[in-house]
Amino acid sequence: MMNMEKFARGLRFAAVVAFALGAAACATQQPGEQANAANVAAPGSEQDFVVNVGDRVFFETDSTELTPQARATLDKQAQWLTQYNRYSFTMEGHADERGTREYNIALGARRSQVARDYLASRGVNPQRMRTISYGKERPVAVCNDISCWSQNRRAVTVLNASS
Amino acid sequence: MADFPTPFALTRRSLLAGVASSAMIGAAAAAVRVDVTQGNFQPMPIALPDFVAAAQDNELGRNVTAVITANLQRSGMFAPISQAAYVEKIANIDTMPKFPDWRVINAQALVTGRMTRQPDGRLRAEFRLWDVFAGQQLTGQQYFTTPDNWRRIAHIISDAIYERLTGEKGYFDSRIVFVDETGPKDRRVKRLALMDQDGAGIRYLTRGDDLVLTPRFNPSTQEVTYMAYGQGDPRVFLLNIETNQREIVGNFPGMTFSPRFSPDGQRVIMSLERGGNSNLFVMDLRSKATTRLTDTPAIDTAPSYSPDGARICFESDRGGSQQIYVMPANGGTAQRITFGDGARYSTPVWSPRGDYIAFTRQARGNFGIGVIRPDGSGERVLADGFHNEGPTFSPNGRVIMFFRDQGQGPSLYTVDITGRNELKVPTPSFASDPAWSPLLS
Missing domain, CATH: 3.30.1330.60 (OmpA-like domain)
Known part of the structure; x- marks a missing residue:
């Protein structure tokens, strides 16, 4: 159980990191990022x-x-x-x-x-x-x-x- | 300097002494003239040998002659004869030309001229205009100026020739202010630019940082009014084209646009947009007093004064679609003057001689340029297609300049008010929204 919790927390952390990277990529207007944008735009x-x-x-x-x-x-x-x-x-x-x-x-x-x-x-x-x-x-x-x-x-x- | 804002000193004297008497001029008046009213019009064949000059000013003489020749040619009123055909070589303008030599090449009029350097460095430019068949001088003038003003001298001489042979004032010594456009369509940079009516001497009045539109000349000073975007609402500005001084016209609670001067140059009439409605206002430039002229929930815009200042024409969609209306200059009842079949009319501009109002006409997807009398009669379309817009009259009311954009970018064109002689005006890049100045002298 402990391991699972740790894993889940780690996953959440990874998702946040991924989002930050996605946002950064969009901010610099990399081509091909448009499809990701809907998923990663911060509310x-x-x-x-x-x-x-x-x-x-x-x-x-x-x-x-x-x-x-x-x-x-x-x-x-x-x-x-x-x-x-x-x-x-x-x-x-x-x-x-x-x-x-x-x-x-x-x-x-x-x-x-x-x-x-x-x-x-x-x-x-x-x-x-x-x-x-x-x-x-x-x-x-x-x-x-x-x-x-x-x-x-x-x-x-x-x-x-x-x- | 004091009486003319450009660094241009010009003196003019009649050049009658010598070869022709004034009595002969009177007699010759009927002999040679371009009939500008006739339907089946023939341009007048005219000969323009190079102005005589000392060796050092040979090129200047040739250049002046070339500018005059181009002016007369472009007017459509004249057919300059190629210099290669000339029999007589003009070496001295104080002696009578050999008229049979000019008759044999069918010249009806002959222009001879001379450029002489004065001891003080100034230039003396003289010309004589001859009636070839009558064998008489029609007019002659001399001008003194600095050599760098040779283009203006050429334009002034062109005007003198045009006026003497057509009976109408010329328009060559005038300028055009317009919107210079560069860059791709979705990132167009627009600058105010100024040039001679023939496209020479281009000068940029703004740098392109702010979007600028619809420049218009003051009829009596070296001032331009236009619309510009900057911080806050887009506004109408005044710009002195000699000093580059700029000021906002009025302090209105909303966007001001589509400005134009009154004929005396003392007032600016414009549209003010508030809450989606656009109405006409006029501001006195001295007292800064503003007066509302229309009060409708419609789009009232593109106002233009009659030359006597008594009336205003403008466009309005108050009746459902854009149409042209005429009303008293202080407001009041507006009379609709355009009723074309399913057509919309916009950008009305009153001719300086009062006889016509020029417009843009939209019908069946096309944008034409036309004229109509202020009472709504005599409508004629002069240029049609996609997409013509924004007419402006030459100072003599004879020629209309407008812009045409067929998709690539806009260019300037001129057309005679009869619909003849459509010509492209050379500009360095795309160009739109031309406005013709009054005559400079």
């Missing part, structure tokens, strides 16, 4: 938020309405942000390239506002949230077809690293 870490909750929601073309999927993601975000309430964060609004520059800045602002308001309605303190729009100036996907455009129409919850 409450930024990585946990991005990987296990999802930091972004997507919009239909020229729309600022939250889709059911977007609401589901924001519900998970609200839960997580309530649990780990030490974070302040910025809600970034983005548009795809199929709009003019000025309009897309305003459209991105609307998207960030809609996402922010939703989180507030789910109990996240508005004081923790800041909004910003990047219009079409910060695409994440850079091809010229629908698959890319749909990834670029987004609101991204960016945790404040120093908080």
Whole structure:
């Protein structure tokens, strides 16, 4: 029995070590670590938020309405942000390239506002949230077809690293 | 220095003495002219032999001639004749040209010029414009400046030729401020850049640390207004392009964007975003007083003044989709002027001569550049495809510059307001958001 206990404790120790190594590997952005990330992200870490909750929601073309999927993601975000309430964060609004520059800045602002308001309605303190729009100036996907455009129409919850 | 912010001293004198009297100029006015209104338009054949100069300034003479030739060619109004075809060699601009030698190559107009170094080191540049068929001088000027200003001299002479032969003011002695873009699409670095209208003399006004967008010229000073990201909310800035001094316009509780000067340069009109709504505000630059012009739950943006300052055109989605509206400069009832079939209209900009508003038009996945009269009549699309955006007028309202991005990255183009003569503008890297300055002199 004593041996078994020791073994179990040792195993737990080994797991912790393994996690630390995994986190370190992710922090330096080693390729191929993404699959491990979900298992090893420390609960409450930024990585946990991005990987296990999802930091972004997507919009239909020229729309600022939250889709059911977007609401589901924001519900998970609200839960997580309530649990780990030490974070302040910025809600970034983005548009795809199929709009003019000025309009897309305003459209991105609307998207960030809609996402922010939703989180507030789910109990996240508005004081923790800041909004910003990047219009079409910060695409994440850079091809010229629908698959890319749909990834670029987004609101991204960016945790404040120093908080 | 005091009366002109650039280190540029220029004096101009009429060059009429000698070969032609002013009476003859009047008589010749009807003889040679580019008809800029005609539908089946023919550019005017014009001859431009190299400006005469002493051996040490030969290259300067050639360069000035080349810049003038390129300006006139690009305007689409003129067809410069190859120098190889010239029969007469111009050695002295104070004697009459041999007009039959220019008629035989079908030149309708002839430009002769001379560069002379003054005892004080300054340069004297003279030119004469001739009506080849009438055998008369149409105009002549001389200018004094430092040799490093030779490009501006060439632009000023180009404007004088253009104005004399078309009856419209020129636009060559002007500059463009734009957004220079480098790097891959998902990590684009954007800098404000300034260049002559022909792409020469590029200068960067910001370093690329902060995202900068939508620069616009002050119509009367060497100032630019633009939007920049930095700490906190994105803001509208003023930048003096001579001193590089920068200041934030106003202290608004939210993001300010899409700025533009009033025609007198005393006010900046812009959008302020709060709670997802974007409305128009104007700020007096002296008193710092701000006035709200619209109050809607819509996106009101891209405002632009009429040249008399009495009205504003802007885009709004208050009716459901982006359309162009015109309203009094102090706010009030806005009149929608665009009703294109299923199309959306944005980025309206009022022509300096008041006759047209240029726009970006989105329809069936394409982004076109077009013009429409301020009352909503006479709509014309001048360039179409994916993806054209962001028109700006030349100081004479004759040419529109815009940017086009077909996926690789944006470039600048010009097109005549008739839709003719689309040309790419040379820039060192990708370029977007051009804004044309007023004439410098």
